[in-house]
Amino acid sequence: MPSAGDVIIKIEDAVVSYREDVALRGVTLTVRRGELVGIIGPNGAGKTTLLTLVNGLGKLLRGRVEVLGYSLNGGCPDILRKRIGYVPQIQNIDPRMPVNVWEVVMMGRYGRLGLLRRPGSTDRQVVDCMLKLVGMSHLASRPIGHLSGGEQQRVAIARALAQEPDILLLDEPTTGLDRRARVEIMALVNEIHRSRHLTTLMVTHELRTAAEVCDRLVLMKEGRIWIQGKPEEVLREEILDLLYGDEEGICS
C-alpha cells in the first residue's frame, strides 16, 4: 500500500493522437499521493486527454503510464478503474432519463461489486452517506435529468466518491455553472480531497480558486506541459499572458 508522498501516478513521454490531431505531445508528469493538482490551459491544450490517460479512457500512442503500481500500456485493468473516481464534464442528460439521483450515485458501487452481485446494505449506506456529504439527500428520488447543472455535478461527485476511490479525476467541474455554484463546488472538492485523503487531478478554468485549493498547478498548451509548480510560482501575469495569448486568463 503506497503511503503519503509516494508517487502513484507516473506518466512518461505520453503521446496521444485522435486521427490527424495530436492531443498530447510527449507529456511527462508525476503525482504524489495526497496531492491536489490543478490542470489549466486554453481550450485544446490536451487537459482532458491527460486526465483520461490516468483512468485508461484515453488511448496511449507512445510513452508509459503507471497508476497505483499498474501499467496502463496494455490497457486499463478494471480493478484499477474501480479505484479511480471520474467526474466528466457536465453532460446534457435527457430530462426523461428513467434513472434517479440515488441510482446514479449507486452506480459508483457497481464496479466494486462486480458482475452478478446485487448492492447490499453497506452499499446503500455508502450511497446515503455520499449524498449527504454533497448535500443532495433531499433530491435522492428526483429523476437525474431534472436537476440543475450544479446539482448534477454534486451528484457526479457523490457517484465518484461512492467508489471509495484512491484517486479523484475532475474534468471542469464548474464549467457552465453560475458564480455561487462554482464557489460551492470548488469548496466541496477541496473539503472532500482533504477529509478523505484523496489524490486529486482537476481540470479547471477557475484560476483564482484553483490557486487557493491546489497544491500544484500544471499549465498546458498545445499538447505539452508548459510549466508546473506551486500556484504562487506559476500564476503570474506574464506567464498567463503567454499561456492564453491575449485572452483574459483569470476567471472571476
Place this chain on the structure above:
Amino acid sequence: MDLSIFSYKFMQNAILAGLLGGVACSLIGVFVVTMNLSFIGVAISHAAFAGALCGAWLGFSPQFGAFLFSLVAAAIIGPLADRGEFNPDTPIGIIFSVTMGLAFMFMGLLPGPKTQALELLWGSILTVSDRDLVLLAIAAVVVLVLVMLFFKEIQAVIFHRQVALAVGIPANLIFYGLLFLTGSVIAASLRTIGGLLIFNLILNPAAAAYQLTYNLRAMFALSVLFGVLSTWLGLFVSYLFDVPSGATIVIFSAVIFIIAASFSPKRRVKKWR
C-alpha cells in the same frame, strides 16, 4: 361472438407466439429507446430480413441466415459508430441500404413463387410452427434472464457509457452484448412478426413505456405489458375483421404509444419545474 376459434391449435400457437415475441421484442426495445439506437435497430432488422432470404435462396434455415446477418450488421455498425470516424448515421445508413439491396437481390434470385419471401416480409403469426415457438421461447427467456442478471450494468450503460466504463463496468462488452441480443431477438421473431413489422414491435411498446415512468424497472415491465397487449389485441382484431395480423399488431402498438404520449407526465415537466 363465436370464440371457438381460440380452441384451435394454430390460434393457441399464435397467442403464445404473441406473448413470447411481445416479451422478447419489448424488452429489447427498452435498450433501443433509452440508448437512442432506433436507426441501428432498423438496420439490424433489415439485415436479418436479407439474411433470412439468403438462407431461403441457398437452402438453409432462414432463421440461421437472419441470425448470421444481424450479428454481422451489429458487429460492423458498433465499431464504426464507436470509432467516431464517421457520424454514426453514415455507416448505419450504408448498412441499411446495402441490406435492403441484398434482400431484394435474394428475393429476385429465389426460384418459383415468392410466398416464403413474402412471409418473411409480413410475418405469419397464424401459421407459426412448434419450432418457431421454441425459438421464440428461447429468445424471450434468454433476454429476460440476461436483463435480470445484468440489470445494474445495463442501467449504468443506459445512463452513460463512459461513466459506466470509468467505474469499472465492462461497458463495451455490455453495449455490444445488447446489440447482438437485439440481432438475435430480431432473427428469432422474424418469421412470426415479419421483417417489415418487427422493428415497430420493438420500438413502439418501449417508446410508450418511456413516456410514462422515470423508473427503469417499471419501464421494462410496462414495455412488456404493452408489447404483449399489442400482439394479443392485434391478433383478436385480425380475426374479427379478417385483416393481416402483422398490420393490426403494429397499429395497436402505435395506438398505445399515442395514448401514452398524450397522457405522459413527462410532457408536463416544464409546467411543474
